[in-house]
Amino acid sequence: MQHIIDRFIGYATIDTQSDPTSDSTPSTEKQWVLAQKLAEELQEIGMKNVSIDDNAYIMATLPGNVDKKIPTIGFISHFDTSPDFSGTNVNPRIIENYDGGDIVLNAADNIVLSPDYFEDLLFYKGQTLITTDGTTLLGADDKAGIAEIVTAMEYLIQHPEIEHGEIKVGFTPDEEIGRGAHRFDVEKFGADWAYTVDGSQIGELEYENFNAASAKIVIKGKSVHPGYAKNKMINAISLAHEFMKALPHEETPQNTSKREGFFHVHHIQGEIEHAELELIIRDHDRNQFERRKRLLQKTAESLNEKHGKQITLELKDQYYNMREKVEPVFHIVEIAKAAMEAVGVTPIIKPIRGGTDGSQLSFMGLPCPNIFAGGHNFHGKYEYIPVESMLKAVEVIVKICELTASKE
Incomplete structure (x- = not known):
């Protein structure tokens, strides 16, 4: 547990807020700090063909470890945070064994994370939560997704007995301002399909959006x-x-x-x-x-x-709604659903009331449903994430890779 906590907090404390008024890619220079860190970390854990292009798009490959032909799949997350609320000087707090009561995020300003208003908190009684200090957002959208993907790839590298095909990883800037997929090179990525790890509560599985x-x-x-x-x-x-x-x-x-x-x-x-x-x-x-x-x-x-x-x-x-591109290859949703069920997560299949990089990528030729990253209350000071949800997301990613190999 501590390993993924440390990894996530290491990402969360780097300011990567994007800027909708900028015409550059990435839209802010500060996104490069985390982008470079991620590229280096992917190399350190043993990923192959790690690249970072002139627009800060990161790609890497985990080679397959079986002889038979298996589809190449991918996992994608974004490293920018929303311009809606400050991402400067993020100071995450760790709440162990959450008791189900109010969490005082900032006593001086009377900022309280309460289950009286945020009822979902009660789902996580007894778990470990990571919250803000009440002055910034947390950045679980989508640094949690990145932490989960990196941790899952690291696990697969350390456990070669788990059979899998070739796996691609992609991290993007500027998703929060609607431009995360604009310069994504689908042909270079080379996956048959992919999953964005950018959903909210544990179990979310989405293949429809506005x-x-x-x-x-x-x-x-x-x-x-x-x-x-x-x-x-x-x-x-x-x-x-x-x-x-x-x-x-x-x-x-x-x-x-x-x-x-x-x-x-x-x-x-x-x-x-x-x-x-x-x-x-x-x-x-x-x-x-x-x-x-x-x-x-x-x-x-x-x-x-x-x-x-x-x-x-x-x-x-x-x-546009990615459903029209995902339905013809609906087995990719069924694999994610089966992966969740296999690790004890109840799938919550529902439409996204918003957009996702997966929508644009699906229309660019890369079918791309969305799976949970585990966070709640994105884009504000009440954002939090249960560590146990992050760990389950890692298990789901690993199981998707395993099931994709076993079905061929």
Whole structure:
């Protein structure tokens, strides 16, 4: 247990926060610190063909140890952390034999991790938790996944009696800003399929995610003295409000769950002569996803007819539901499910209410379901991870490699 704790904390204390405003890859120079460390560590444990390219993408190979032909599989995680919350000076705390009560993360600021609000904590009573100190995120998303993959590869190297085919490992920057797969060289990676180790609670197994698009609405207005404005003023702020009112009130993140899609206005700014709205569109169903985009287009057209051509809409697709790429090779999900069951983990198969590098990779020709890394409450000060979940993730990775070999 201590070995994986030390490995994870060694990663977590390196600031790797990505930056959506940057055009470089990686988006922040500080990501190179952990990238270089990981490349060196992969060599130290005995991985072969370790490489790190000009964009900080890391790849390595564990050669197969059997003569028969076995599919080449891969495991992928990202080393950046979210720009949503500070990743500087991460100071992990270790809570042994968690008693099921409140955990005071920071007494000075009265920051408490409580099962009264975060009910999942009670699943881990008696286990060892790693938490934040209440001032930063932890970085289990996805440094836990990296720690688990490296530990699993190390275990396989130290236990050559476990039969497996060729295994590929890939670590990426900038996943948290949606660019983790953009420069991933699928052909160089050379796997038949892969798994991202980037899920949350123990048992998660996901092969569905949202279809996603972004929208930017720019509204032009006309400013006239309010005392003489009748039939002359066009208030861009009012038009922005009118546009938002046209969207279904209940179809927002705070009102939806499971497979329900939504519109999410996440940015608004304006004055009389100029206003802007930015929102995202999400839906698991491709037809519903297209319907949502058409609603935005029709709303813009309708308001333009009513007020003159004052509105410009820019729509951009971001990623798609990987289910359509994974279902034709569904045995890769069944292998992960069987691996979990073999090591005593109950699979939780559900759609991701978000995106994943696995989605983009699946559409790039590398089918890539997602398995749990074990963390909770990502992207904030209440983030934590049970060490026992990390250890089970290691077992699952090892078992996937073993089962892939035994099924051929």
